[in-house]
Amino acid sequence: MTTIKDSVHDHIAVEGVASALLDTAAVQRLRRIAQLGTVSLVYPSANHTRFEHSLGVYHLACEALDHLGVHGQQAERVKAAALLHDIGHCPFSHNVEELVYRHTGKYHDDVEELLASSPVGDVLRANDLDPSAVAGLIAGEGQYGQLVSGELDVDRMDYLVRDAHHTGVPYGTIDHERLVRELTFLDGELVLAEGNVQTAESLLVARALMNPTVYSHPVARIGKTMLRRATEHLLEAGASTAAEVRRMDDYDLIAALRGNERTERYARAIDDRDLFKRAVWAEFDDVPDSLLSADHDRVRDLEADIAGRAGVDPEHVVIDVPSRPSMTESTSRVVVNGDIRHLGEQSPLVDALRAAQRSQWRFGVYAPDAVTESVGGAAASVLGLETDGGLVTEVRRGDYATLEEFGHGE
Amino acid sequence: MTTIKDSVHDHIAVEGVASALLDTAAVQRLRRIAQLGTVSLVYPSANHTRFEHSLGVYHLACEALDHLGVHGQQAERVKAAALLHDIGHCPFSHNVEELVYRHTGKYHDDVEELLASSPVGDVLRANDLDPSAVAGLIAGEGQYGQLVSGELDVDRMDYLVRDAHHTGVPYGTIDHERLVRELTFLDGELVLAEGNVQTAESLLVARALMNPTVYSHPVARIGKTMLRRATEHLLEAGASTAAEVRRMDDYDLIAALRGNERTERYARAIDDRDLFKRAVWAEFDDVPDSLLSADHDRVRDLEADIAGRAGVDPEHVVIDVPSRPSMTESTSRVVVNGDIRHLGEQSPLVDALRAAQRSQWRFGVYAPDAVTESVGGAAASVLGLETDGGLVTEVRRGDYATLEEFGHGE
Amino acid sequence: MTTIKDSVHDHIAVEGVASALLDTAAVQRLRRIAQLGTVSLVYPSANHTRFEHSLGVYHLACEALDHLGVHGQQAERVKAAALLHDIGHCPFSHNVEELVYRHTGKYHDDVEELLASSPVGDVLRANDLDPSAVAGLIAGEGQYGQLVSGELDVDRMDYLVRDAHHTGVPYGTIDHERLVRELTFLDGELVLAEGNVQTAESLLVARALMNPTVYSHPVARIGKTMLRRATEHLLEAGASTAAEVRRMDDYDLIAALRGNERTERYARAIDDRDLFKRAVWAEFDDVPDSLLSADHDRVRDLEADIAGRAGVDPEHVVIDVPSRPSMTESTSRVVVNGDIRHLGEQSPLVDALRAAQRSQWRFGVYAPDAVTESVGGAAASVLGLETDGGLVTEVRRGDYATLEEFGHGE
């Protein structure tokens, strides 16, 4: 048994197959992938990695399995899946995965292939575990897959608490021990036992408050789009392929960006935190539907149009269209008076948080500080955005408060 | 300067008038008043007192005044009010104040009179502060009164964090430092500065999650009604007057209850945690309006009727009608695009939390474990409650899970 | 299974015999005994009770037994002992136990008798546990008794962390999870496994730093002597017997002190924190050996002599002679290169901490603020203390800094 000291869960005991997996290069690589990517540009303490998160997910999976009374090979399989669930992640976690998806058709590295072919597969097979079964659990398949990837999975229980701990933002501080203790299976579905409507709500609320404050903080989003743009140039320059990028760690990607003449200025801008600012920051209802559905090439064309109209370097306009608002946790299931109910049926909070999320959703156009005004104006006319009311006010807030910049979004 | 070590805010520096007030008997009395009354029957660590809370409120008031740039006598007045804001509290905080109100017309001791007449008044006057002005601030009057008693007051910022710390329930863990830093006055109104809709929401959410889990936990409510019933007997027996009770500390009240033959059995039941259980636990919509508006005498009559029909000792039926759902924080004000808006207009969460609160609201009838079934049946027919559907199920849940009993409500 | 939320260990699962013991009046009484007695006069947040501490000790015992692989009745016996270990404590924990000892020959209530006769005994027997065996474990007898009461017992692991948490003083923050995981039995002795010299040292250091800062803080000691003096009057007045006092809870004792004319002024002084101050504060080497060995009657005579010489009310002089410095943890055992060694042999820290403890040891004479100077002088001559050098300086420090008074000792 290996015991590892963790800043969130204190001592984590690693046993069985997990102990052998720990030493594989694929798991050790997670030490060099920042859990929150460019969020550390806003919250300087947020330097935690996918490795410690994976250990935490493994730890909570062990506790949940113990409470559920699951033992033996079934439990080993789930524990392996918990430890390995992020093994296919790209460098900087979610920051460049969209790009990788565009080129490879997959957001992540191919987990099933990765498990089958690498030394990870050897370890699994040596412990009588089928790599493709483990990959299935990671994909949320089957009864036990719900524990690893689903509305009540231990993944989100760990990341909420861990991200709160490392950013210093208390909103993610859920009662993860209670959640883990109250999980139960009913008719093959993972649910929270009787008396836990509020426990389920607290998970939803934590996610809803962490989202704009941490995960979608404007400055983190700007950093992410700059990193993605730079990586795109890297691919276009033929310096790396998407398949290579997705197997890099953060060090590889930064080194590649610094070493290429087309991307070097982006690398320096991120290093020096010399970031673009918001030229447009528009609400969901002010954005034409065509823009929400625009594909990548169309977006690049629009950026060029805006740059042309504003008379600026085309590299100085970045459009950032987040996906439409959605809320996974709303379908988490709770037992109420003996019946399984979706939280969305039971709790008025679900609709409200969905509305709140929609009202916090923002479309962004970013540009260097000196040209935000001209780019903002050009973007409004090129994109057909509403130019009166909230939008213009928002555009004018190019010089937004530093507390917000460093600490919190609206 | 006195520096006091606090488990929540670490070091609290006490200066000026507060330093002199600290040593008065009226402030020292707060050491012997439990912050959460009978909540410690559910959460055994919740033994914190009004004294440490008052120090915390004083501390946050100092920080807020500093950020607001308020100094001199105006600041001293607010700091005195912050330290003294709970000085009129009854023993066990809010547990018996309803009873005191019924007999004296005041929930608390008369703060204005208390400040004027006691050594507290002497200290205030010696520091050139007018006791009645301080009492006004405690009542939330004037621009600065909003800091002490209002939707964004430092009182709630301290108690949410402190109650979370001592119960172990994380839901109250707000970002109190951010709240204090973002307070500002606009047109004489205390508001949160631009960019803080979510900060305001987090306060609301914390309150909404702490409420059923901690403040209105069924077991705490049962303990409270038993304590109140016992105190009522004490008054009826002429052993103490309501005016005396409100000046007692927790020790006095417990001693009085132990020492009177009519109340001694209640004292022992609370000591031994041998509490009544829920015979009825009904939702808001299942409770006739007449019951919600019933006055105290009418409630006592109904208890007697239920006991009669169930054939049990009249002392063995207690009706607990909470006041109608309400939500103070919904009117907290935030600056959005330069205008002051009520949070209720700005955030869809307010209505949802109001609905959630209404759905969590419960009417209770309590009785000894052995007779909950007969009392529940009798109560349903005497009170005209719906007997099918949710209610009956709830009544049957007399044998509810201990995790819920000790730890959390639904 | 009952799950209880604790502010230190989060969720504590209570099962088996412990679950039944929880509801006995003898265990519930611990809710009303302050863990640190008069320490809350210095650290206002230190209002935690013997009940939550006992739960914590039970929790750590469960973890330790699990790591040690002890199950079945043996484990149940140890768990019962852990939960019950403080059941005989006097009100205000250690504050009045010396007095009780003088009158009854026992520091605590008689644990063996208490276990045998009360409903606690019934519960134990109903679970096939022998009350006297459990009492033996509480007394530290046998191999497993070391877990409950010994140099490496789980009692001290809980109280150090808990007292640190509630006072806000970080020095007690040991790595209790590591300690519990590294406990092992070697030749029937409870030891820390190989590689833990420093783990053992950290326990010793935590105790050594908490001692003068918290447990023996001058103000806590003054409060304690005043409480003890008052209780002594209560006994002398025949209002209560020592056997009664030791079964009281804090509420009973305070009520008794308030209700007796000889003790009522002490009760008020403690309530109002209107405490005596140090008239003498002498180092170990400056105190004659005869004084260290003086019995109670001799001490009372000396107090009268001092009062006479100083011309003050005899009630206004209290002598406080702590027992000679000692250090339990110094004999804790650690495995080094396969052999069991006493920490004292292995670590140079043990001797140093013993020396530090001796240098921090203080003999005190306390008196009301206004007469500390005259009482100090009279005491110096009556007791034959050194009057030049350190002592006089200390006596002059009657007006010591408030940070020290509230927060820390030297």
Place this chain on the structure above:
Amino acid sequence: MTTIKDSVHDHIAVEGVASALLDTAAVQRLRRIAQLGTVSLVYPSANHTRFEHSLGVYHLACEALDHLGVHGQQAERVKAAALLHDIGHCPFSHNVEELVYRHTGKYHDDVEELLASSPVGDVLRANDLDPSAVAGLIAGEGQYGQLVSGELDVDRMDYLVRDAHHTGVPYGTIDHERLVRELTFLDGELVLAEGNVQTAESLLVARALMNPTVYSHPVARIGKTMLRRATEHLLEAGASTAAEVRRMDDYDLIAALRGNERTERYARAIDDRDLFKRAVWAEFDDVPDSLLSADHDRVRDLEADIAGRAGVDPEHVVIDVPSRPSMTESTSRVVVNGDIRHLGEQSPLVDALRAAQRSQWRFGVYAPDAVTESVGGAAASVLGLETDGGLVTEVRRGDYATLEEFGHGE
């Protein structure tokens, strides 16, 4: 004013010159330098950076200056020095600085030159601060330099607490707020005010417990020597100069090591945590003095001799000679009875901790797991180490417990 959220100190307000310094590339570079270098190989959560530490030191400096009543330009100078104090650090903090020293004669980059020449100097001069005066403060010169670099500097107060927070090891949890509040100047010397012998001791103890557990953990030391060896090859291969290395960040160094054929295998070993193990682990008294004084070339020769005798690849033997035990904090000054005393005179702990430190000191020879036995034997005879008693036992402990490896040293 910029407000930055920090996981240790919560909100840090950055104002004045510090606010402008924050945006310089030299300060932003600290985001990419791990505070504890290879310690994250042992404690996976220890990924915090010099940037957040520098912010913390700045924050504590502001608090200390405020308590000391220092304002204006003098305060600005100290604050700038606090924020900039680590600006010259090499990649991986202290891991390669010895190597840089050997080649450049300086452990760090030249701080004075760095401040004078870079944009940092422009910012300082624009704020009427003399760069060389700031460099002097960083070097600990003058009265105020003691705050930045001295026995009671705010640097160590931040790093102890921060390293404890991020490793999860509680030993560094000092009462930093108390320390900062009790600092005072007496005759131009920075001292702790009366009543703080124990406060000073706690700082010393924290450092003494963190040292073997965290800073000098065997695995961290092995990682460090491997990183240093690799960097040495890089210099020898002419791929980089020492002057270049010291201006790199962690990303640059890792990229350089991965990209060079002589160092690439070291980079992979560190990435995969495939580390050498201890072949020799000898106590201070068992190491010949000549070895302690051996210069670098001599050490390289000895490594070659050992490899030759053991018949292994010369790259597979690394000698690690730590510098002789020393203890900075022992000369920290405390006021006792009005006089300044060195802690070493006042506290018996100082000598004991010095002895403990000496007893924990270890000389190491590291080699791949498969050859530790042969390398250990060869080293013992080449280096003239004692081969009986403790040493041999230690050598045999090549298969040491994983808890120790991951979590704690002895």
